[in-house]
Every structure is written in structure tokens, then in C-alpha cells.
Amino acid sequence: MGRPPCCDKNGVKKGPWTPEEDIILVSYIQEHGPGNWRAVPTNSGLMRCSKSCRLRWTNYLRPGIKRGNFTGQEEKLIIHLQALLGNRWAAIASYLPERTDNDIKNYWNTHLKKKVSEPETGSDCPKSSWQSSHRSVSKGQWERCLQTDVNMAKRALCEASSVSCSFGGKPSTYASNTENISRLLQGWMKGSPKPSVVDPASSGWGVADSASSQGSVSTSNRIMSPEPLESVFGFTDSSAERSEAGAPFSLLESWLLDELDGDGQEIFLDVPVLDTCQLF
DNA sequence: AAAGGGAGCAACCGCAGGTGG
DNA sequence: GCCACCTGCGGTTGCTCCCTT
Numbered sequence: 572m573g574r575p576p577c578c579d580k581n582g583v584k585k586g587p588w589t590p591e592e593d594i595i596l597v598s599y600i601q602e603h604g605p606g607n608w609r610a611v612p613t614n615s616g617l618m619r620c621s622k623s624c625r626l627r628w629t630n631y632l633r634p635g636i637k638r639g640n641f642t643g644q645e646e647k648l649i650i651h652l653q654a655l656l657g658n659r660w661a662a663i664a665s666y667l668p669e670r671t672d673n674d675i676k677n678y679w680n681t682h683l684k685k686k687v688s689e690p691e692t693g694s695d696c697p698k699s700s701w702q703s704s705h706r707s708v709s710k711g712q713w714e715r716c717l718q719t720d721v722n723m724a725k726r727a728l729c730e731a732s733s734v735s736c737s738f739g740g741k742p743s744t745y746a747s748n749t750e751n752i753s754r755l756l757q758g759w760m761k762g763s764p765k766p767s768v769v770d771p772a773s774s775g776w777g778v779a780d781s782a783s784s785q786g787s788v789s790t791s792n793r794i795m796s797p798e799p800l801e802s803v804f805g806f807t808d809s810s811a812e813r814s815e816a817g818a819p820f821s822l823l824e825s826w827l828l829d830e831l832d833g834d835g836q837e838i839f840l841d842v843p844v845l846d847t848c849q850l851f
Numbered sequence: 852a853a854a855g856g857g858a859g860c861a862a863c864c865g866c867a868g869g870t871g872g
Numbered sequence: 873g874c875c876a877c878c879t880g881c882g883g884t885t886g887c888t889c890c891c892t893t
């Protein structure tokens with residue numbers, strides 16, 4: 572028995588989403604909440620496959636998404652987690668609550684993969700030594716390093732969002748999505764083919780990604796409108812729920828502990844943040 | 852100024868897992 | 873337990889932009 576297609580191929584639009592479609596989707600989800608994707612195209616009138624709607628939502632429109640400008644901490648964390656978990660991008664993304672798996676996957680494929688594969692010196696936490704450490708450093712040291720980087724990433728994210736370090740709370744990530752939509756609408760209203768780009772120098776608007784004060788500017792680092800569409804997002808941020816600090820971290824820890832020859836001793840804690848690279 | 856090539860990213864595709872009847 | 877449906881995930885593709893020649 573063959574699997575039925577996820578949607579009727581006839582009349583289903585493909586390709587880049589238009590601002591109009593985004594607005595329709597956001598409006599629909601505002602009203603009904605995310606989920607039941609099968610019904611979204613039918614009920615919203617979007618000529619899109621349900622999977623396409625879900626993907627658009629989770630990777631672009633969902634509240635709490637930070638795009639572009641991966642920080643050094645995030646970068647290191649991704650490298651470590653990728654080495655640890657492999658290409659399990661969803662699992663990796665669970666440690667970076669503001670990032671989508673697709674974003675991380677793309678970033679890995681375009682930046683980090685080659686970076687890791689290239690022998691190089693001079694970075695603050697050299698990947699060459701990282702690679703060698705993957706083999707030679709004792710597991711305890713490596714795990715400490717990972718845990719430290721997880722903590723560092725958490726800290727960096729907290730600083731970036733200027734919100735309390737409780738991931739269980741509702742971080743400012745929520746706002747970043749309203750900004751995404753806002754910028755989308757701004758561009759749409761102006762009829763610009765590049766709706767998301769606003770010159771930060773000429774506008775008085777703030778940079779949405781406050782963690783991105785570091786040098787390189789990705790094309791995804793857009794300047795956001797100061798007009799959050801709070802009314803558009805009056806529902807709970809499921810991504811924020813997902814990012815409850817306890818769950819993913821304890822999962823990883825237990826996963827690691829499973830490999831600890833049974834003693835199950837907690838060894839991650841009490842490692843000074845700055846020790847990470849010294850281990851390598 | 853134009854063409855070619857590479858990089859980056861959004862989106863699609865197909866498979867796997869979960870769930871309810 | 874089986875089946876159908878829905879959702880999630882990872883790999884891949886293709887488009888657009890930018891840089892180099």
C-alpha cells in the first residue's frame with residue numbers, strides 16, 4: 572500500500588512564499604493555533620501543501636526565531652553537538668532555542684563543515700584541536716567541555732535576549748518573531764522586492780538580533796521594525812515551551828551518563844566557563 | 852559592464868515515527 | 873495488531889545574491 576501524497580499535487584503552489592501568503596498563514600495560526608497542518612491549506616485558503624505551511628511556520632514565521640549571525644558560542648556549541656549527536660539537527664536545535672534545525676543545518680553545511688574540516692590555528696577554540704580532542708581527550712574532559720559550552724551558550728543567549736537566564740520563562744525570542752512579521756509587513760506595504768532589508772544607519776530602528784553585535788553581517792541579519800505586531804501573536808510560543816532548560820539538558824546528560832560505564836557520576840558541573848578551550 | 856562561479860539560504864522531497872480508530 | 877493519517881526529521885535541490893575575472 573503506497574503512502575498517499577501529503578497533498579494534492581494539482582493546484583498546489585510551490586516555491587518561495589509571498590508576504591501575502593505569510594500573512595494569511597500567520598493570521599490563520601493566530602486564530603487556530605499551530606497544529607492540524609492538514610487543515611491549514613483548506614481552511615486558510617492557501618494553495619500550499621500542509622507540509623509547506625508547517626515548514627514555513629516552523630522555520631520562518633514561528634515566534635522566537637533568531638536568524639543569522641550565529642555567535643561564537645553558538646558556533647562552538649553546534650560543532651560540539653554535531654560531533655556528539657551527528658546530523659541530528661532537531662536535537663541540536665533543542666539546545667539553541669532561538670534557532671531552527673534548518674537554520675543550524677544550513678549553517679553547518681555552509682560554514683562549519685568546512686571550518687571543522689580545515690586544519691587551522693588561531694581560533695579561540697581551535698577546531699583542529701577540537702578534532703583531535705574528540706579522539707584523545709578523555710571523555711570526562713570532553714563532557715565537561717560540552718557542558719561548559721552549553722552553559723556558555725545559554726549565557727550568551729540570555730545576554731543576547733536581555734532577559735532572565737531562566738529558559739523556562741518566556742524569553743524575548745518571542746519578540747523577535749513579531750519583528751520578523753513586522754519587517755515582512757513593512758516591506759510588503761512598501762512593495763519592495765526585498766521587504767526585509769532596512770538600513771540600520773538611516774533608520775532609527777534597533778537591531779533585532781542583539782547578540783549579533785559582532786562583526787560579520789549575514790544577509791539574514793535584518794533590521795527590524797519597531798512596531799511589534801503583538802496583537803498578531805496572542806498565543807503561546809510553543810518553541811519557548813520546547814526550550815525549557817531542564818528537559819533537553821537532562822536528556823543529553825542522561826544520554827552521556829549511559830555511556831559512563833555504569834557509575835553514572837555527574838561530572839559536568841562546577842567547571843569554570845573559561846576552562847573550555849584550555850581543555851583542548 | 853558583463854559573464855561566470857561560488858556561497859548562502861529557503862523550500863521541497865521522501866522516509867520514519869507516533870497516534871488514534 | 874493493523875491500518876491510515878499526521879507530523880517531524882534529515883538530505884537535497886534550486887534560486888538569488890555577491891564576488892571575482
